[in-house]
Amino acid sequence: MVALVLLTGVGPFATDAYIAALPELRRSLETSATVAQLTLTAFIVGMAAGQLLLGPVSDVRGRRGIVVASTLVFALLSLVCAVAPTGWLLVLARLGQGVAAGTGLALGRAMVTDAWQGAQAAARFGSIASVTFLGPVLAPAVGGVILDHGTWRTVFFALTGLGAVMAVAALVGLPETLPAHRRQAGGPRQAVARMTDLLHDRSFLAHLAVLCLAVAGFFTYIGGSSFVFQTVYRVDEAGYTLVFATNAAGMAASGLLFRVLVVRVGAARLRAVGVAASTVATLALLVVALVDSRAALPLAVPWALLAVVVTGMGLTLPATTALAQEAGRRSAGTAAALQGGLGFLAGALVTPLTGLLGYATLLPMASVMAVFFVAASGALILLARRGVPSQPLPSPTV
Incomplete structure (x- = not known):
């Protein structure tokens, strides 16, 4: 480890x-x-x-x-x-x-x-x-x-x-960790076939969609929060570093909590809690942006709401990774590649959005975050209604 x-x-x-x-x-x-x-x-x-x-x-x-x-x-x-x-x-x-x-x-x-x-x-x-x-x-x-x-x-x-x-x-x-008898056929064609197989797997694809949507919402925060806090709330660089570090520490703490609870509670339930927390906090942030366009409320209000968003990601990311890897176990390297590559691509594509839409107020960043997290929640609800398997079976260490 x-x-x-x-x-x-x-x-x-x-x-x-x-x-x-x-x-x-x-x-x-x-x-x-x-x-x-x-x-x-x-x-x-x-x-x-x-x-x-x-x-x-x-x-x-x-x-x-x-x-x-x-x-x-x-x-x-x-x-x-x-x-x-x-x-x-x-x-x-x-x-x-x-x-x-x-x-x-x-x-x-x-x-x-x-x-x-x-x-x-x-x-x-x-x-x-x-x-x-x-x-x-x-x-x-x-x-x-x-x-x-x-x-x-x-x-x-x-x-x-x-x-x-x-x-x-x-x-x-x-x-x-991958002995010879468990390895797969080589060549670009076979690699494409494995990717295609996983992307046609309803369970893996559902987890990948939740991951990309949640990551997109999270990276909107990463790409836009420094501009918003320093422009709208007049926070200096040292103050923003404190805000960002505090929120990240909350995410790290929830990641450790995930490790403690996952064996008893299950990854799917913890992911549901994480996505729900981030979604509710983002919608509350959107309400704040709509009713407080002049940033009259204390900095503590958006800071606390964003801290909840980020802390929720500490449950969402490891849970979704575990669930997607379990669904793609037959091609674990390819599954990890699709998760990391597409998740990273989603984050990279949305990072400039706040800059493009403007950061004179909190509203553009809050709106984009709300869209992605509401979509992630919707994907989870759809996943549950369609009965897509989402909980890895508790198996012994091998």
Whole structure:
């Protein structure tokens, strides 16, 4: 589990550990702000591509070899980032670094599915999710400490060391979880066939739809909250960091609670609670936006409602991951790839929405969030009415 936590947590941590140094990076490489920002975009694109491409490959080749190779590649490309002489080389290295990190995300989920079943697997997903949620919150703070004693290159040297630790953990702590007799036929055609099979599976597709809708609502908050809080409520950068970190801590805490409760309560019920909490809080946020267009209410009101939204995601994400992986167990790597890749794509597509719709008031962000979370609740209701299986059977560890 320690190795799996490292494998799945390093990617989210590496996404924005150096984000505070982007202006310095632009100056030192004598490049444009666009190229500097592309280093972040390239990593996100690489993470999505790594999950979609190498998740299905692991159903054919096995997990361990690909995992070990990806950790070594991550460490090597982190070093290339640290010494990159030009902005475009840094962009290319970040793209490859993202592919390696995305591979770890997808295969970490697949290995949990291989090694545990039912509620046992769901509990592990809860533990992994809690640490993964904290990665983006801790990264800017840790990066800030590093930048106090170095430059943006020092951040990537630190990521090189973290990648080396991850590689050692994979070599020592991760056995092969997909033996040869359980592997599937290789080739692009077979990989497409496995994806098509899962996307025609009503149970898997229902869980994937709930995941993408909830993630879209959540990423609307991630992409828009800094603009809304700083523009509408006049919160400075330090104040927004406090808001964001507090909410993320609530999500991490609910992820740990999920691990404790899932064996007794079940993943489906906990997901229903998480989605319902996020939906109700988002609708309340929409009401606040409609009746308080001039932001006369205290900051504590939208902050508390968004905290409930985010805390609900701490139940929704690991529960839906566990349920979807259980439904796609026959092709666990492909199932993990579709979840991670399509979920990440949904989040990436909606992140700019608040900027496009405007952030002079709370209303655009609250409206978009409400649409997605209400749709996620509707998908859950439809899933229940149609009798789609949604609860992994409590099986013993294998």
